[in-house]
Amino acid sequence: MVSTPLYADESGQVVSDAGSATPALLSPIIVFSADPLSPPSETAKQELRLWPGNVGLITEDEYADRPALGLGDALAGTPGVFTQSAAGPQSAKLSIRGSGLTSPLGVRGIALLRDGLPLNQADGTVDLAYADPFNARYLEIYRGSNALRYGAATLGGAINIVSPTGHSHPGLETRLQGGSYGYVQAQARAGQVFDNGLDAFASISRFHADGSAANSGQDASRFYGNLGYRFGGGSQGRFHVDIMDMEQDVTFPLTLAQLRGEAGPDTPPPSWPDRRARTHPHVRLAYQHTLDLWSGDTANLGAYYIDTTLDLLGTVVPIYYRTRDYGVALRGELLRDLGGHANRLTWGASLAQGHSNSQTYGPFVLPGGSILDPSPQQYEAITSSAQTAQFYLENTYSLTPTLSLTAAMQAVTALRRRGITALRNPQGLPSYFKDLDHGRRYNGFSPKLGLLWQASADAQIYANLSRSFEPPTALQFYNSQGTTEAQKAITLEAGSRGSSRLFDWEAAFFYSRVKDELLNVPKPGPTGETIGYQGGNIPDTKRLGLELRLHGDISAERLAGTMRWELSYTWNRFRHAGDTAFGHNRLPVIPQHYGRAGVTYRHPSGVYFGPDLEFASSSYVDQANTLRAPGYGVLNFTVGYAHASGRYRVFVNARNLADKRYATSVESMARAGADAAAFYPGMRRSIFAGAEILW
Structure with missing residues (x-):
């Protein structure tokens, strides 16, 4: 035939x-005609195997069978990625390989993208609450210089959220979750493909949580949608809309005695017991257009606009803040044979511009709540601007059928500017607010060289050497000692990934030498002692790390169904390199050891259940290494049922079964006393249930 x-x-x-x-x-x-911006996850996995570094992919199915309270839950179990949320709200710390350890506001040091276009502001900051894991088809993790594919050359790398579309998610789907501490999350999303080349996807959701600690509640309402059109001839466009309103309490840090339950919440009382943030609204509009050129070549043009209004209340003075960011990005791939060898050239350029205006008003409140100046009049007007332009090239050449060489570079120029007009000062503090007009330009160049060896059909070995260059944010670039330097780092990475009869593996070692790291530096007192900290640079730090993920399936003859086991482990050795104040001390915030281990049994009927263990060693609060957050192990358990058709599932998830008191993150400082309020508590014992239905 x-x-x-x-x-x-x-x-x-x-x-x-x-x-x-x-x-x-x-x-x-x-x-299915593949959308180049949202290819199937299997296609994306094969694409990632071409990178000579530790990259990864998390599909929505990997976190759909349990509650995911935010992006941090979706990323849990990803080695090298540290993400923790205090007491349950969706805004979390996020760091890859120790990036942005002490970012003063939001997340810094990581590019957060949707289909390759930034969710970050023009100066590099981003709030994780703006990224909903249930509006993702899958997440791509690019650690370190592997993110150069999208022009990011930060120490941490990038996380790319690949969007669902009308093609990938047809029909109506609803999801409802509820549980302890007032947690409720409801979502409805739908996709549709039309006969004229048009497709649409839309999602609306509502989130509420009281949190398991004092002042840790959060409310959020979201809409996300995209509209795609295929013009024919390899020409496609897609328009994205993100709208979010959020009110979030900012929980206060506890002393070690309070964390352990040995002292009451008011012993001592918190400095800011009612600190909160209100976003009303956050809006992001984006458009992308892709063209299939010739011989498999592609080009992609994108543009975006972000408008955020934020009020920060319950602290020294109320702050009312609005920022507008916009940018354009051009990216392409050229596929050629050079001398009979396959060659891929990725090229791109981007320009991001941002402007913010903020005002501070009275009353002026001292720590503890006493009012120094009750007047509601305005104290100062603040304007900031940031501009970041990048150009990058990355070329991969097949030296042999099993060995490829990657060479890349990025050039960046960034401008940061801030102006402050002091209108008045609080009573008793005549020079607290001061006029300021300062700006600085940063220029940098980041090369990369990598090798990838296909050792066998199922195993790869890789190595790369790279430089990163990271300008400070608009908030960090200026401090009382002058302007801040850009952060630079040289990183060597080597690792392997593959599969065997018993398990699959991903393993990577890395070593980074970081110059002018953007961390808090000590503020000396009149006799030389350390009395606090201020924004700025640490001259020299070192990072050594191991990222390991193992997983496999056990399917014995006497076992109806399969048992899947997973282990994710990260080891970090982050230290100062002969600092004048702190010698070779460990850097604070991130534990030296952390990870997750779990086992899930799945019966042919669709029933699944199993425990997982989250663990972390102790971590220092301060750069002086005088106070530690205790290590912990938290046991969770999930049971659920997924119908064979994939049309519905139900699940119950119990967390922290032993009701352990522990700190998920800490407030970083230069030198901490034994009674310092520095620990953000993790979620106490809780239970959640959910259901997902595809109509």
């Missing part, structure tokens, strides 16, 4: 030959 080639017309209808309009007499066939 000889098979006849089949073709699809513009509408996706299968026809018997390229010129026929008569449908072939076949059983129904669904033809």
Whole structure:
């Protein structure tokens, strides 16, 4: 029997030959035309295997069978990625390989992207609450210089959220979750493909949580949607809309005695017991257009606009803040054979511009709540601007069928500026607010060289050497000692990934030497003692780390179903390198050891259940290494049922079964006393239930 080639017309209808309009007499066939911005996860996994470094991918199915309270839950179990949320709210710390350890506001040191376009502000900061894991088809993790694919050359790398579309998520899906501490999350999302080349996806959701600690509640309402159109001839466009309103309490740090339950919440009382943030609204608009050129070449043009209004209340003075960021990005890939060897050139350029205006008003409140100046009049007007332009090239050349060489570079220029007009000062503090007008430009160049060896059909070994360059944010670039230097680092990485009969593995070692790291530095007192800290640079730090992930399936003859086990482990050795104040002390915040281990049994009927253990060693609060957050192990358990059709699932998830008191993160400082309020508590014992239905 000889098979006849089949073709699809513009509408996706299968026809018997390229010129026929008569449908072939076949059983129904669904033809998917791949969206280059949202390819299937299996295609993306194969693409990631071409990178000579530790990259990863998390599909939505990997966290759909349990509650994911935020992006941090979706990323849990990803080695090298440290993400923790105090007491349950969706805003969390996020660091990859120790990036942005002490970012004063939001997350810094990581590019957070949607389909390759930034969610970050122009100066590099981003709030994780703006990224909903249930509005993701999958997440791509690019550690360190592997993120150069999208022009990011930060120490941490990038996380790319690949969007669901009408093609990937047709029909209506609803999800409802509820549980302890007032937690409720409801979402409805739908996708539709039309006959004229148009497709649409939309999601609306509502989140509420009281949190398991004092002043840790959060309310958020979201809308996300995208609209795609296929113009024909390899030309496609997609428009994205993100809208979010959020009110969030900012929980206060506890002393070690309070964390352990040995002292009451008011012993001592918190400095800011009612600190909170209100976003009303956060809006992001983006458009991307892709073109298939010739010989498999592609080009992608994107533009975006972000508008955020934020009020920060319950602290020294109320702050009312609005920022507008916009940018354009151009990226392309050229596929060629050079001398009989495959070659891929990725090129791109981007320009981001941001402006913010903020005002501070009275009353002026001292720590503990006493009012120094009750007047509600305005104290100062603040303007900031940031501009970041990047150009990058990355070329991969196949030296042999099993060995490829990657060479890359990024050039960046960034401008940071801030102006402050002091309108008045509080009573008793005549020079507290001061006029300021300062700016600085940062220029940097980041090269990279990598090797990837296909050691066997199922195993790869890689190594790369790179430089990163990271300008400070608009908040960090200026401090009382002058302007802040850009952070630079040289990183060497080596690792392996693959699969065997018993398990799959991903393992990577890295070593980074960081110059002018953007960390808090000590503020000396009049006699030389350390009395506090201020923004700035640490001259020299060293990072050594291991990232390991193992997973496999056990399917014995006597076992109906399969048992899947997973282990994620990260080891860090982050230290000062002969600092004048702190010698070779460990850097604070991130534990030296952390990870997750779990086992899940899945029965053919669709029932699944199993425990998982989150663990971390102790971590220092301060750079002087005088106070530690205790290590912990937290046991969770999940049981659920997923119908074979994939149309619905239900689940119950119990967390922290032993009701352990522990700190998920800490307030970093230069030198801490034994009674310092520096520990943000983790979620106490809790239970959550959820259901997901595809109509």
